[in-house]
Amino acid sequence: MAGLQEKGRGAEAAFTLLRVLLPVLLALVVGGLILVALGKDPLAYYRFVVERGLLSPIGLQASITRMAPLLLIAAGLIVAFRAGLWNLGVDGQFLLAAVFVAALAPSLVAGGLPHILVILVCFAVAAAIGAAWSVIPAYLKAEHGINEIISTLMMSFLGVSLANVLIKLPFNDPSTTVPQTATLAVEDRLARLGGTTIHWGVLLGLAAVIGVHYLMSRTSLGLKLQIVGSNPRTAIHAGIDVRRLTFLAFAISAAFAGLGGAVDVMGVQGTIRADWNPAYGILVIPLIFLARFNGWAVIGFVFFFAVLMIGGESAARRMGVPTFYVLVQVALLLVFFAVVEMLDHARQKRRGA
Amino acid sequence: MEHLLTAAFLGSLLLGAVTAGVPLLLAGLGEQISEKAGVLNIGLEGMMLFGAYFGFAVAYQSGSFALGFLAGGAAGxxxxxxxxxxxxxxxxxxxVVGIAITLAGEGLTxxxxxxxxxxxxxxxxxIGTLAVPGLSGLPVVGDALFNRSLLVYLAVLLPFALIWVFRRTQFGLNLQAAGDKPAALDAAGVSVMGTRAAAVLLTGFLGGLGGAYLSTVGGGLFLPxxxxxxxxxxIVLAMLARGKPLWVLFGAFLFGASLSLTTAMQVAGIDVPxxxxxxxxxxxxxxxxxxxxxxxxxxPALGLPYHRGER
Structure with a gap:
């Protein structure tokens, strides 16, 4: 009997692995076919991406560094999605916070504030700006039941334009020809780890994802949020203040996106030029689904994706495949994720019946 | 302030409002059809982009706007x-699928x-225009409203056609039922899936057509x-219109006007970033x-898949 159970568990683990890896594999294959259609060699492209994003020491460090903002955004999305809130406005929250930090940090340094305080103040401001940008969608959702997908997207477009206005007008550094914020000197940025180019924001990102994972699965707040997410009516009957939790979940989610902006500016960018919008958020969203809201799996996917991004950016320069290709790949990942998810449901139903 | 009210400013604002409003009108009406049938189509942005690219590509290759519009609608x-x-x-x-379609539309195009x-x-x-005799010569509104391409006139008539479809036809009633109480529609012997599929395809066609108008007429070129x-x-227009096509018409031109304000203000000589x-x-x-x-x-049934025999 024990052997049989063991076998069942092994098969289940294999299925879980398959469920995760199959969409990735299918997306790579179909993405490769699209490359063929565009007259590019997919194998050469993928080899180049892996070499530049994973195997070369510089590339690997760049990939790990890129994980910092992605992980912080992901932490926020885990909270929102598990609470059943589709916060699709992370890009606006991220960029607006990033722009405020980019303007604030150099002036704080110039004001003689100690390094550690500069960081603390900037992080606090970033979290507050991000959270503030989620208040209206939270209000609309909590008070009028308005679909947050639309309201967060609208706030995101608004935030991206506002960020540009801020860079071009009040935060513009007059000493440069292109509109951009003042530059944070390299020695004032987030410290690097050991002899690498990786800054400690990555550790913060890892801590955030793991912390959020435990918040959602081990604390009463997390449990309440999950009840709100899975069945708001049950939540009301259980005496949970759905209104308050809606605001809270939105605020936490957006604050993490804002922190992501702060970390990217203070760790890597140092300054923001007008019209800079990496749109990390819309690309992280699919990864959260692929990881099925599990923090540990999110870390794995974020790493995989950071390699694709860094390698893809190199490939854009060297192989003439523009970075838009990454968008296609993410779309394919989502579609195949949905297909595999559905097949799995059907399988479980058959076993249940 | 008085230069805001010159004929040049108003004329250019109105002209731009119609040009920017037509894609919103077409896509908004399309979304309304899907939403009525209970499908929330978040992929509309992607469908518009597919329409914009293929509409432009075909119009450019063939030299025919009509073929471009058809190709755009088909791509959507x-x-x-x-x-x-x-x-x-x-x-x-x-x-999830809607986000995927939007990302694919952005990336592929x-x-x-x-x-x-x-x-x-x-x-x-x-694009060639059809002047409405007598009205196209009017000051301010003449060029903006009565000297447009055929598609603009058709787009403005579409809400009225939809009112008739929604109220007077079996298909319209089926759409409504598929969104309000799909099980009842099923019990009446009409396929919920067929009704919803038709609705989503219509949305894609109208969204693609709107995208094609945006690239071929609005810009004259395609940009990523x-x-x-x-x-x-x-999508917001459709949500706020509460199933009423005329509200989409009104909203589309209101938003069109705000989109075209930049050009109009430049005409009026006001410099705003x-x-x-x-x-x-x-x-x-x-x-x-x-x-x-x-x-x-x-x-009520918006966003929920319909499975027979389930509650």
Missing amino acids: AVAALVMVLLCVRLGMNQI ALLHYFTFARSYPRLDK FMTGGAGFIS TDVIQMLPFAMVILVLVVFGRHSYLP
């Missing part, structure tokens, strides 16, 4: 077919553009990400949602 419908298969037929999450037109940025000539959120604004103007339509959406949000209405 093909993208919608993915949604029909995955969401309507297989019951997958409409939001930008890639195709890179490999086809990115080196030369070809432009189309202006050129819809810039127009698809999402159209374009980014400030770009915020306007989105700020307006938020304001409208905050003020009128209580009144937005979506059908």
